[in-house]
Amino acid sequence: MTSQDSAPFDRVWRTELLAVIAHGSVDQATQALLSLTFDDPDGAWVESVLLDCLDGDFDDQVKLLALTCFGHLARIHGVIRNPRTVMQVKRMARVPGFEGRAQDALDDFETFL
Template identity: 35%
Template structure:
């Protein structure tokens, strides 16, 4: 995936390949101007059975806060807080929460 289009990332998300989905999540986070759409996609991905997808989604919520300076903070913190006990991604969750506090 060389250039960004929302249609291409949506197609990638439907693909099911974990590595490619993670790459598309990063691409979306850094390139889509609609922070709210990206935020909601990331929140959805936090429920993925894939540790990698959950982890990169948590990390990208921190990136989104840094890039745009805005999120639906209460909604995002609530979802991230619920994942603090997820030992597979707890470090990424904590980092994202720190980034959100720093940039919002």
């Protein structure tokens, strides 16, 4: 656990970003995902948001960025907590158009975990 993992967070800020991810434009949603990934201290919670993006009815650009963000989480926090994450990223590595980003995330897992 890093010192970031125990830092306080702003619930209103999270709620606003989740609303943008769910209802904003693709550009707004991707910016919100990046903000959560880089600025939210709770990597496990962000991981669950990213999983929701892969599972949900989101634009492919949002899903592609979610894959990239998994790699950032591994680098920033040094851990992936949800066992489903690696399984989902491996699944996405078999989906046409997502293979490269998913493999990049898997490579980041190998490097940083």
